[in-house]
Amino acid sequence: MEELLLKSVIASWKQTINRLDARFNSLNDEQLQKQVAPDRNRVIYLFGHLTGTHDRMLPLLGIGECLYPELYPVYGANPDRALPDPLSATELKKAWGEVNAAATLGIEKFSIDDWLKKHTAVSDEDFAKDPTRNRLAVVLNRTNHASYHAGQLTLAK
């Protein structure tokens, strides 16, 4: 029964990633430089933001080290255009694919116990108080976060 519940959670994550795959991989350099709306983030900023955020899921979920630690400082800790883009569009597309493949492979290997383990950004003490701060919560949160930005990406002209 847990297996069926977790299968639905993984399917929701994969569906969200697959739709973004189709969008990002169809964009050329010029389209990536457009803003999603006037005076708002560029498409490439959100692309880097999602890639950097998903890269950081690897240590957060105990799957492994970040593959592209240079992304989050540029596309997460700072606003758009504060720092130069560290990767070309081609390199970023490659990074996006690698990071999501690693996260998805790791998630698919989790046992039920693994899903309920604490994520690495919560202390033992806080986790004892609130056992919902587990790996499942991270995956649900990141799926929603990806959907949030996917909605913005459709508005770029």
Next chain:
Amino acid sequence: MEELLLKSVIASWKQTINRLDARFNSLNDEQLQKQVAPDRNRVIYLFGHLTGTHDRMLPLLGIGECLYPELYPVYGANPDRALPDPLSATELKKAWGEVNAAATLGIEKFSIDDWLKKHTAVSDEDFAKDPTRNRLAVVLNRTNHASYHAGQLTLAK
């Protein structure tokens, strides 16, 4: 163990709704008429769209009848401005609160077996082939859908 998994799914739904509550309830009539980006949907269209979609979750999850069946035809089956807004801003805010309260109350009462029941838009035959077309999948899907439009709503100026 299933309880803890489902608690996280419900928490994710509620967090998404609560953030939208704060946004919608802070908007006046003029702000609701703005578009999220040039030539894109008005804020009130997305507000009606989410309210109508969540209203339709009630029959889909076996919780009850739609409370505001007039919303989805205007804000789901047709594009923005094709039909007149059926409710005032005040009425729509009330509808939004009622619909989500009913959906959340219903979801919180589900047993584990209830979560894994088929939703009402899938046939017995199709459900036998794919048991992931259950109520949990509906709640995960609608949470992502709400996040998708929440991202767009932040862009309105």
